[in-house]
Amino acid sequence: QVQLQESGPGLVKPSETLSLTCAVSGYSITSGYYWGWIRQPPGKGLEWIGSLYHSGSTYYNPSLKSRVTISVDTSKNQFSLRLSSVTAADTAVYYCARRAGIAAAGSTMGYYYMDVWGKGTTVTVSS
Amino acid sequence: SSELTQDPAVSVALGQTVRITCQGDSLRSYYASWYQQKPGQAPVLVIYAKNNRPSGIPDRFSGSSSGNTASLTITGAQAEDEADYYCNSRDSSANHHVVFGGGTKLTVL
Numbered sequence: 566q567v568q569l570q571e572s573g574p575g576l577v578k579p580s581e582t583l584s585l586t587c588a589v590s591g592y593s594i595t596s597g598y599y600w601g602w603i604r605q606p607p608g609k610g611l612e613w614i615g616s617l618y619h620s621g622s623t624y625y626n627p628s629l630k631s632r633v634t635i636s637v638d639t640s641k642n643q644f645s646l647r648l649s650s651v652t653a654a655d656t657a658v659y660y661c662a663r664r665a666g667i668a669a670a671g672s673t674m675g676y677y678y679m680d681v682w683g684k685g686t687t688v689t690v691s692s
Numbered sequence: 693s694s695e696l697t698q699d700p701a702v703s704v705a706l707g708q709t710v711r712i713t714c715q716g717d718s719l720r721s722y723y724a725s726w727y728q729q730k731p732g733q734a735p736v737l738v739i740y741a742k743n744n745r746p747s748g749i750p751d752r753f754s755g756s757s758s759g760n761t762a763s764l765t766i767t768g769a770q771a772e773d774e775a776d777y778y779c780n781s782r783d784s785s786a787n788h789h790v791v792f793g794g795g796t797k798l799t800v801l
């Protein structure tokens with residue numbers, strides 16, 4: 566059974582860098598799939614932060630791209646999120662998730678979905 | 693980036709059928725996936741690839757798609773179905789980018 570577990574500081578000061586790790590168990594990151602981060606501010610909806618493939622290819626939400634880095638440590642079977650210059654607006658529950666899917670081709674529809682999620686970790690930005 | 697639009701709130705009487713919709717340009721090329729989120733919990737995938745249910749998801753949940761609109765239908769809604777529901781798809785403007793709808797709060801009366 567594939568499981569994801571987020572970890573990291575629950576409190577980060579404004580202007581500092583938020584760092585989280587997602588440990589993957591029951592599946593090797595190098596075997597496939599994309600791996601990503603999603604966040605949810607208090608009382609609001611889900612926001613995709615970015616994803617990576619085990620080869621190191623990364624994809625970021627344009628609204629966060631200048632501040633985000635997602636990286637993988639295949640030796641530990643985990644991937645990480647760094648978000649720099651945080652403000653109170655970055656206060657949220659942060660989830661890691663596994664993403665599956667296929668690309669659209671010709672008249673054949675594609676699909677993306679996130680089938681395994683971590684429980685989430687709350688990060689508060691405050692001095 | 694593209695957007696997915698959902699109604700903020702929908703209600704349904706216990707045992708009745710409810711449809712939750714999601715609109716967006718990306719849905720012309722990519723099927724939506726649907727997630728259920730209960731308070732204090734992580735989202736759970738309930739429908740993917742148009743109308744596929746992961747193991748453990750009741751068959752009262754179904755999905756459909758037409759043009760730029762995807763729908764999640766709950767046939768015979770139960771009290772435990774009260775939750776927030778989010779649609780999700782690929783961003784039509786960028787490969788491997790993902791977009792979520794704003795979410796629909798489902799109330800079971």
